């Protein structure tokens with residue numbers, strides 16, 4: 484008897500915890516939320532989650548109701564002696580609780596299969612923007628093979644159109660996740676995975692690596708910037724015709740510092756002799772919103788902080804600390820890099 488009561492208490496505690504969690508998660512308004520879908524892919528995925536959730540909530544309510552009823556109805560009463568009548572086996576009940584789960588699973592399987600196959604469709608055709616996403620410890624590279632563009636940290640896409648992604652890894656397992664736009668997809672060394680996504684409206688959709696990939700995993704964020712088709716076309720134009728010529732005397736000095744410290748052995752700047760492939764492509768850096776896996780805002784001050792002390796922001800990064808660089812060299816560098824358009 485006592486044991487049954489304990490079970491009842493536990494069930495009630497679990498119920499209260501679940502409801503509290505639901506209430507709390509309903510309040511949070513995180514931009515990175517799969518509960519606020521901003522495109523057809525995440526919408527379809529949330530629809531599936533919702534369908535499963537309501538079925539399971541129904542099961543939960545029925546089980547708790549039967550449990551509660553049994554606890555009250557069959558509790559030990561004053562004057563009871565010995566064990567109550569022992570009942571074993573009930574064919575009707577056994578058949579019912581075998582059939583009900585089968586029916587529920589059958590209900591779940593139909594939309595799940597339909598959505599899984601629909602969302603796995605490769606998007607092809609002349610109008611479809613293709614992006615190769617490469618996960619690196621600890622930054623994201625975005626290549627647009629049809630357009631001849633390579634960038635990092637932010638992926639620009641046209642709103643209202645399907646964008647086909649091919650996902651790779653340069654080192655270890657990572658997982659590409661933009662909660663508002665689509666579910667996670669792993670980037671696996673030596674393998675290509677594919678997915679597509681679409682943003683219904685222009686906007687900024689934050690994403691991040693969702694697979695532990697080393698000490699700076701939490702600094703491996705990025706933004707998806709969905710633009711109107713004309714703004715996207717303008718961005719493509721600008722990236723295809725980068726302006727990498729330093730415009731001020733300080734920026735000219737900065738370009739020299741960049742060469743002198745060997746930054747170009749790791750970084751590419753389109754339209755210059757710097758063609759390194761180890762780190763992010765820095766072309767058009769001045770137009771970017773964030774730096775270094777979106778762990779810093781793209782300001783001259785944060786850029787200098789990054790160059791002089793990258794390991795403070797991102798432990799173990801391949802990017803060396805240039806802690807002995809003079810302040811004037813650092814200022815020249817930031818003038819040069821922030822001038823890249």
Ligand code: HEC
Nearest residue numbers: 620621622635744745746749761762763774775800801802
């Ligand atoms: C040994 C290779 C290497 C060298 C040399 C190097 N970097 Fe980097 N750099 C990296 C890597 C790798 C990253 C990506 C860091 C991360 O996210 O882990 C990076 C990131 C950056 C970023 C942020 C880029 C972005 O997309 O947000 C800037 C800016 C930068 N480096 C500037 C420089 C400058 C300036 C120099 C020379 C003073 C330099 N780097 C030298 C490898 C290098």
Ligand SMILES: [Cu+2]
Nearest residue numbers: 657692696703
């Ligand atoms: Cu990662």
